[in-house]
Amino acid sequence: MGYNRSEANGLQHISSKEEQFEQIMEIYSTDIFRLAYSYVKNKSQADDVTQAVFIKCFTKFEQFRGKNFKSWLYQITVNICKDYFRSWHYRQTIISDSLITFFKEKSAEEVLLERDENKQISDAVLDLPVKYREIIFLHYFEELSLIEISNLLELNLNTIKTRHKRAKDLLKNAFMERGI
Template sequence: MSYNNSKINNPELLIEQLMEEHGEALARLAFTYVKDRGRAEEIVQDVFIKVFQKIDQFRGESAIKTWLYRITINRCRDELRRWSIRTLFFKSEGIEESIPHGGLSPDKKLIEKEKEQELGIVILSLPVKFREVIILFYYQEKSIEEISHLLELTQNTVKTRLFRARKKIGERLHDYRREEG
């Protein structure tokens, strides 16, 4: 979406539109960092307050959506530095609550739902540097280049983190299933 100067001249209208278009996606992104819906919503509110205060500083060097993601990621990292994420417990609501299952029978749907929950638990247990690339790549469907820009990392670093994250997910899923079985 393109944001022209007339909208920036009316920041209230612009912020309202940005909240409507990107608020839910930013809340999901924040949740993947802090693992708490309430805190994620507070972070997104803080992000939009910051955007409102600094909209005149947006230079248009990237898409405004990229700018919003960058601010959200930075705000989440600040939050994680302030609070020990280890004191939080995984809550089963969160990552992609409903992924279509096609025409599966109820028992197969239940098995798929359990697998998704296992995957969600494993992803949220990863260190932030691995969790963020997985979430951005698979759930937010960002390219390596976009992730590189958002996280201010080289593309090779993003690729390496994705590789290592996938490996850790595989290992942890294996361990998780062994413990459950």
């Protein structure tokens, strides 16, 4: 998959490329889905994003230069998520979801679940503003170093360090508020 890889290869041998691609999707789809979910916080939208990521991955396959395939997929995911936040569709969905949540009565199971510590920790992370959430998720869930996060998000390392510190402060407060 070098820069001089022939595009015709993909066009002519679509079946073999599809086979490889299916395997790639099998390997990475769960990771991509989770990363997407950490941004959009909704299963159906995470599915949409993951789907878009793999289609983009397929069409841009020739551009991958073999450095780190997973990082490349993550970069596509982050960019698609950020584009999605800017979209009209996303803003509309957020408004409708908030209204549904506000009016919906919680079931006994949901109430029990919410008392669960794991769920509390997870929700505290997901409730962070996105610029802090992405750093916490990538660092503590994906176990990426701050340098790797800086490369992935294409942000200065000092910015990442500042946001990481601020994110930890916010999370600490959130944990205290949730009594965990």
